[in-house]
Amino acid sequence: MKILKSIVYIALSSSLLLAAPQQGKKNKQLQNIIQTGKKSSLLLLKTLGSNMKKNMKAGGPMQALDFCSQEAYTLTEQVNKKLPQGVTVKRISSKYRNPANQPQGNEQEVLSSLKKLQSLHVILPKQIVQKVNNHTYKYYKPLIIKKKVCLKCHGDIKNVALKHAINERYPTDMAKHYKMGDLRGAIVVTIDKSVK
Numbered sequence: 505m506k507i508l509k510s511i512v513y514i515a516l517s518s519s520l521l522l523a524a525p526q527q528g529k530k531n532k533q534l535q536n537i538i539q540t541g542k543k544s545s546l547l548l549l550k551t552l553g554s555n556m557k558k559n560m561k562a563g564g565p566m567q568a569l570d571f572c573s574q575e576a577y578t579l580t581e582q583v584n585k586k587l588p589q590g591v592t593v594k595r596i597s598s599k600y601r602n603p604a605n606q607p608q609g610n611e612q613e614v615l616s617s618l619k620k621l622q623s624l625h626v627i628l629p630k631q632i633v634q635k636v637n638n639h640t641y642k643y644y645k646p647l648i649i650k651k652k653v654c655l656k657c658h659g660d661i662k663n664v665a666l667k668h669a670i671n672e673r674y675p676t677d678m679a680k681h682y683k684m685g686d687l688r689g690a691i692v693v694t695i696d697k698s699v700k
């Protein structure tokens with residue numbers, strides 16, 4: 505009995521010893537992914553945010569709209585060029601304005617799950633990481649409407665000229681009638697570790 509106990513003990517402790525370094529490596533890899541995700545999503549947010557502010561200040565919502573519809577996409581491409589090989593960033597939304605921002609694959613399910621959690625009064629995390637395959641990960645940063653300025657173009661739009669211009673440019677627009685605190689979508693950073 506005693507022998508059996510010590511055999512079990514040895515087996516257990518050696519498997520723990522084996523598992524420990526591997527666990528450490530996995531944690532480190534996850535930390536790296538989160539780090540890359542954070543940096544890349546912030547770069548996009550800051551680039552779009554600062555330009556939006558500048559245009560809003562200079563020419564109000566109409567000029568800011570021109571900026572969003574003419575440059576948001578190009579600026580996203582420029583940010584992508586600055587990122588390391590194998591890393592790309594984009595914006596997605598279930599109720600997208602630009603069809604180019606439509607969720608791909610199971611991204612829609614991730615967004616629906618976040619929305620479901622929010623409806624249960626779960627305070628959403630700053631980020632979640634999805635393992636796509638052995639070498640690809642997706643970092644999602646949930647985007648929540650926190651600033652009133654977002655509602656100028658994504659809420660119940662009061663400015664008639666602006667509303668008209670949005671409808672004209674985006675005939676299939678779904679990105680309206682949001683309220684403060686709503687989940688607007690997410691920034692997705694795809695990280696492919698096999699690309700060096």
Ligand code: HEC
Pocket residue numbers: 565566568569572573574576577595596597599600601602603605647648649650651653654655656657658679688689690
């Ligand atoms: C001046 C109008 C305007 C304001 C203000 C504005 N947006 Fe937008 N937003 C747009 C337009 C136009 C697009 C589509 C851009 C494109 O064609 O790529 C868009 C697209 C987006 C998208 C990409 C998904 C989609 O629907 O295509 C997100 C996410 C988003 N906006 C979030 C926000 C948030 C958060 C704020 C507040 C900080 C905000 N927007 C403020 C006009 C605006």
